[in-house]
Amino acid sequence: MPAKNPLPQSISRKIYKTGQTRGADDDVIFQNRVGRNSTVLIPFHEYLVCRVAPTNEGKYENGYIVLIKPEDYFTEGIDGILTEYGLTLGKNLLVFYETRRQWVDYPPLDTWSVPSSRVSPLDGEYIARIPATTANEDGDKIIVGYNSSSLKGAGIRVYEYADTETIGLCKIQLEYAFWQCYDINSFIEFSDDSEAMSARKLNIEKLAREKGLADTKKLIESRILNHKGQTICPLCLKRISAMSFGDKMQQAEGRDVPDLTVTEVSLFHIRELRTGEFNHRPYNLGWGHHHCNVVVKDSGIFETLQWMREVLLDNDNYSLENR
Template identity: 55%
Template sequence: MPKKTPPKLPKLLNTKIYKTGQTRGADDDVIYQNRVNRKSTVLIPFALWNKVSAAPEGEESFESGFICLLTPKEFFETDNIQQVLADKGLSLGTNALVFYQIRTDWEDFNPEDQGWSPANSRTSPLLGQYVARIAATTADHGEKISRGFNTTGMKGAGIRLFEYATTKRINECRIQLEAIFWLCHDSLDSVTEFNMIQEEAIERRDYCLAEAQNSGLLDFELLKEARMVNEQHQTICPLCLEPLSSYGFFNRLVQATGREVHDLTVTEINLFHIKELRYGEYNHRAYNLGWGHHHCNVVVKDSGIDETLSWMEGVVARNKDSGYMN
């Protein structure tokens, strides 16, 4: 018998959960791809190669491969660079590129003088030896230099290494994140208000929680330890620990009067990495992704919860000592 398909989630919620498997945004002035799957080609800085180039534990390689990026100085000023690369399993134009970001490097080590071509393939061969993203300057009237991975069908060379996740991890995170949504105290109320029939909402909730349980993704002790739920098994914000209302998944962020943006799509509740993304770790994984307030997420940024709490403690202490707080 084919597996029964559960009722569909409201579109906005379904899209929000689906997008957790995508990387953060990136504009045309950087080398990264914009909002693509986390299993895409990863970009690894040569300076960090020895420390961070290994694929996630249990994986032999990256699903969509990798590109190692060298600075012009690393390539041109390292003795016997071709052998150095070969010893690491790297080769220029095959899985490694020289990445130009500084105008003086472009002038001192101009790739066109080397007879090089800008790369435009994310898989071997890369169809070139370099890529460039150099900002325009007003002081010396320097033009913007953008070479390689800048066409409509080939925007960006790859993704940030620390944003990478395997297909399996992406799917596990989506299952767990939906389950955490259903643990909000008013989840049934919100989804029925956003066009789900009550019976279908209950069926979808029970299906998701059972799937999470059967996949080992609903261990409440681990969820509580990770700051995702409280003692009552209700969903909370990982920073402020306030129980979350599921309506925050649908409601747009409140904007200051007179500073409204007409096309704002940010909701009150967003994806929240418990342990921050960083080189050397693959933290887009189950039991490390929760839901949190947009503003709490902005405060934490890339610092991590513990470091942020220590900073906040100092802020409060100084305000008390100065008489601004009782």
Template identity: 55%
Template sequence: MPRTIKPKLPPLLERKLSKTGQTRGADDDVIFQNRVSRSNTVLIPFHQWQANPKLRDMSNQFECGYIVLISPKDYFSIKKPSDYFSEFDLALGENALVFYETRADWETYFPDNYGWTYANSRTAPLGGQYVARVPANTSIDAVRSQKVNLGYATQSLKGAGIRLYEYASKKTIKECRLQLEAIFWLCVDAVNAMANNGMSREDAKSRKLLILKEAQKHGLLDFEKLRSKRIINSQNHTICPLCLKELSGEEFLNRLAQPEGREVPDLTVTQVNLFHIEELKYGAFNHRQYNLGWGCHFCNVVVKDSGIYPTLSWMQEVIAKNKETGYLK
């Protein structure tokens, strides 16, 4: 049977869906990679590795491997670091690095004193024993105040890896993208929105049917589950998980309004953004099926990494205090 070819989406929506499989942004002065696949090399803080046997047990499931990071202060507080590391299946320069973040650590445990070199490989051997991201300091002399970015700092190799809690396998990324597109098509005006933005109405209807059918086939369109997760409402229409407003397909493509005098010419933020129902955090891999929806940009900003229910509790307190003091009737 010939494979059914899906009509193409408008470029802006296609990019929005593709970006759901990428990590958040990161600038040159941090250890993390900037907007790369969620299946990339994972950076794991040593205290997380040390305290979490389940994490160690699943380490071989990271598709591009992992690197454990430990601070110089913690590393040198261990009586026999190499022996201790081996108890946790770690070896400096193989799957672990000393990570310099403060000027005090850089000067107290200067890596040259130990014959160390900085690493530049994401797979074993890592090419060195440490990586450094020490910010500039204006309180000391000019030479010592310069920032230190060593390891994974070249144009072609920026960042050692991704945040542990942002990880998702290639399979999960693919299924999440499919589910997120299906959720988009549940917007009450999705077909009209696509017809107004480059697709023919027939193509929009065709792709909607194909995506919903494919999502159903892969167990990604359980309406009851989507409702319980605040992703759709009782009419099976897409909603913002925080304010519960029905979302319009047009909002996925409309740029965010900017305050006068503070306009940015290359703004790409739209009115609707990816929304994690249970927030990204250590101890869980929450970029997963049935934990992703679409939400209002400002609702997303409010929730950030706090989670929906803690945010709602905080909002209740704010409203109650404003009523109590007479500012809100």
């Protein structure tokens, strides 16, 4: 991208954050808002589907860690399966405790230790993230491994992964989409430096074309642009305003939060993130309304639209039956 960045910080930061994963607190094993090219965590039962990365000759940029449930690890015949898969405990495999029942029925061996690295070899065999319970006296939460300030979180969700090059291409295309907002000329006109802003727009559009990221037909088919070439929300299909990229969401009365950072427009995956697919990629990312994103969640646009049709139909039928 061009060195000079006349974009308002709110927009520049929004584009930058698309290269990061979702948030995660200390009670889960995932890292909190790190690059999508970080170490990947692969559940053992999904290893065959996810062991090959989508780019980089099938290799994850910062490696991967396979997490196996203790009841699966302490199963007769598991050694042969792990050998076949090329998995070795303490090297690229960890036993992951998530429930108190697992902790009681399959306790960590005395010879096991907690890993001290995200890179193979991991120098440890097990980790735990077990929530607290009031059912018994020993109900305190159990958090073991990757919980120090210097090594917090083991890695990222495998379906959030994208390599450095893909992250960069996505950012270019997302900024290109921003410049296609219907009111972009007004946005530029009222900016602090309209000349620099106009130059930025032209540079990004040129770069997007050179990188094959400005195919209008594909962008329309992906619900990122409408037939006029204007940026739209992939769910409701309403046009996105350039002005709304920095707007704070209107909060419900009585629920006001002074430091709210959620804005009206947010990153929107056209095909939802799901294990076995790597959907953080060009022509699958757009800008959408925050509320539309909340409605879709992890279900995907088309599944959500079908659900919405059923809700409307049920409500219509209910109204007819109760006249």
